[in-house]
Amino acid sequence: MADLVIRPASECRYDIVSLGEVMLRLDPGEGRIRTARSFRAWEGGGEYNVARGLRRAFGLRGAIVTALADNEIGRLVEDLILTGGLDTQFIKWAAYDGIGRSVRNGLNFTERGFGIRGAVGVSDRGHTAASQLRPGDVDWDHLFGELGVRWLHTGGIFAALSETAAETVLEAVTVAKKYGTVVSYDLNYRPSLWKAIGGQAKAQEVNRAIAPSIDVMIGNEEDFTASLGFEVEGVDEHLSALEVGTFAAMIETAAATFPNFSVIGTTMRTVRSATVNDWGAIAWSPATGVVQATHRQGLEILDRVGGGDSFASGLVYGLLDGQSLQTAVEYGAAHGALAMTTPGDTTMASKAEVLKLAGGGGARVDR
Secondary structure, three states, rough: OOOOOOHHHHOOOOOEEEHHHHHHEOHHHHOOOOOOOOOOEEEOOOOOOOHHHHHHOOOHHHHEEEEEEHHHHHHOOOOOOOOOOOOOOEEEEEOOOOOOOOOOOOOOEEOEEEOOOEEEEEOOOOOHHHHHHHOOOHHHHHHHHHHHHHEEEHHHHOOOOOOOHHHHHHHHHHHHHHOOEEEEOOOOHHHHHHHOOOEEEEEEEHHHHHHHHOEEEEHHHHHHHHOOOOOOEEEEEHHHOOOOHHHHHHHHHHHHHOOOOOOEEEEEEEEEEEEEEEEEEEEOOOOEEEEEOEEEEEOOOOOOHHHHHHHHHHHHHHHOOOOOOHHHHHHHHHHHHHHHHOOOOOEEEEEEEHHHHHOOOOOOOOO
């Protein structure tokens, strides 16, 4: 097991709590947003997807901390969260003004892409209830101290939504650490979220303030360069084509800069087309150095959204379960691969399927 001290399950009501926005995803299926006449509704959000994966695929006890506008759309999102099995008692409900002048719920229109046509995401999330969360809105001492939480997960998508969202992340991770809760953070750099508020410079300012409180840092090579400012020689716009050895050097630099990191994990993706990617993952801890998951070349993908979140939930599950870092990163890579074979942001995989694939199983029919 990696160098993490994890609270016993018997002392905690929750194995996993995530802090982040949950949006309504509207999916045109095989079609395109611009010509759609119908959409399928899902829920999703970078931080939420991790807790939901740990609940639905791995059977752990989970909750989501977020905010929703109290209208029919917010109640639909709540219903989808309940279907995902997470405790909703920490949702803050914001009074709705009738048309969304001051508060609303986030929408995310997502088309999958195919072949040479890449996936497209169009977010509509200005002035959302979650972006207006601020320090003092959540009783973190009650959650982490009285109820008990083994693991908190949050990330750079939520932190990018507003100044108060970033401050809420800082408050949450600080109190979590006080009570011995392990904290993971997915950098999840999204240029569209940062471009109007300072771009990469602002992203680095925010994420470098949060990083000293993080135990398990997750991100791909673009996340580490854009969000934390770690440069790698020879990087061009095709960041996903970095060699493992090159990125391992970046991990070691990050670990030296932030010695509080007990684990660093990242997916390794080379995009051949929207429907064929090379897919793998690596992880690092002080005790193990860099370990690498099985690399799957030519992985066929139905819907790539949420693959990284499912990697994170598989990795977290392995660590919570007391497995070695090598096993945990195999769980993460396998879960991410399986999640991208189904539509929607969130996992439809079972624990048995993840363990089978992580152990070398294939796609033969189970009868």
